[in-house]
Amino acid sequence: MSNSKEPKPTGRPTPATLRAAAPRQKLRSRRDSSAEPKYASRRTQAERSETTRKQLLEAAIKLVRAKGFGGLRTVEVADLAGVSRGALLHHFKNKHALVVAVLQYVNELSLTQSARRAQSARTVGDPIEGIIQDARDFYFGDYFFLELAIAMSDESSHNLKRETYQISRPTRFSVEAAWADTLVSAGLPKQLASDILALTMSVVRGFSVRTLIENDPEQFSRLLKVWRDIIRLHIASSIKSRK
Numbered sequence: 001m002s003n004s005k006e007p008k009p010t011g012r013p014t015p016a017t018l019r020a021a022a023p024r025q026k027l028r029s030r031r032d033s034s035a036e037p038k039y040a041s042r043r044t045q046a047e048r049s050e051t052t053r054k055q056l057l058e059a060a061i062k063l064v065r066a067k068g069f070g071g072l073r074t075v076e077v078a079d080l081a082g083v084s085r086g087a088l089l090h091h092f093k094n095k096h097a098l099v100v101a102v103l104q105y106v107n108e109l110s111l112t113q114s115a116r117r118a119q120s121a122r123t124v125g126d127p128i129e130g131i132i133q134d135a136r137d138f139y140f141g142d143y144f145f146l147e148l149a150i151a152m153s154d155e156s157s158h159n160l161k162r163e164t165y166q167i168s169r170p171t172r173f174s175v176e177a178a179w180a181d182t183l184v185s186a187g188l189p190k191q192l193a194s195d196i197l198a199l200t201m202s203v204v205r206g207f208s209v210r211t212l213i214e215n216d217p218e219q220f221s222r223l224l225k226v227w228r229d230i231i232r233l234h235i236a237s238s239i240k241s242r243k
Contacts, residue, residue, distance in 0.1 A: 053091050055081040057105045060098055065142045069149040069157070074098065099150070100163055106143040107171040114138070118178035127182050128231055131200050132224055134179070139208035148209075176201065192238050196231055203227055 043051075059080035064072050074095050078088040092098035114134050121130035138144055150157065150164045176197055183193035207220045 060102050061142050064146050069153045103167045111171050114175040115178045118182045121182050127186050135204035139205045
C-alpha cells in the first residue's frame with residue numbers, strides 16, 4: 001500500500017489551464033457599434049390625411065358602382081374605407097361634397113392616364129389600338145359608371161348633375177384632343193383623325209352601356225376587332241382618294 005497522497009484540488013488554475021482558456025471578449029458598447037438601429041420613417045399628418053381621403057374616395061366609387069348613386073350612404077363609405085364617420089366628415093361635410101370630390105379625383109386620374117398613353121402611342125404601338133384600349137378602360141370601368149349613375153339620378157340631384165357636366169366635359173375633350181393630335185402626328189388629315197376618334201369613342205361607349213342589359217366580353221372583343229378592320233379600310237380608302 002502506497003503512502004503517496006493524491007494532490008487535493010486547490011481550486012486555483014494551473015498554468016496549463018490558463019493556456020487553454022478562451023480569450024475573454026471585450027464587450028462593445030452600443031455607442032461603439034457601427035450598426036445603427038433602423039426605424040421606419042413616420043408619415044406626416046398631411047400624408048396620413050391624404051391616405052384617408054383617398055380611401056374614402058375609392059370606397060365611394062365602389063359603392064356607387066354596386067348600389068347606384070341613390071344607394072350611396074356616407075356611413076357605408078366610412079365603414080368600407082375603414083375610418084370613422086368623424087374622419088369622413090372632416091374631409092367631406094356631406095354626401096354632395098364627397099361625390100364632387102370623387103368626380104374631380106376620377107377625372108384627374110383619367111386625364112393623366114390617357115394623356116400619357118396618347119403621347120406614348122406616337123412612338124410605340126398602333127394609335128388606333130391605343131385609342132380603343134384607352135376608351136375601353138374608361139367606359140368599361142368604375143369611373144364612367146359613376147358619372148352615368150349621377151346622370152340617371154332623379155331631379156333632386158340637379159345641382160350635382162350640373163357639376164358633373166362641368167367637371168367631366170373638359171376632361172373628355174382634353175382626352176380626345178390628345179388622341180387627335182396623336183393621329184395627326186401619325187400622318188392622318190385632321191378631319192379624318194377627328195372622325196375616326198369620335199366614331200371609335202361612340203362605339204366603345206355604346207358597348208359599355210349595353211353591359212347594363214347584356215354583358216358579353218367575348219362578343220365585345222370580337223366586334224371591336226371588326227371595328228379596327230373597318231377603320232383601317234376607311235383610312236386606306238380616304239388617303240388613296242386624296243392622292
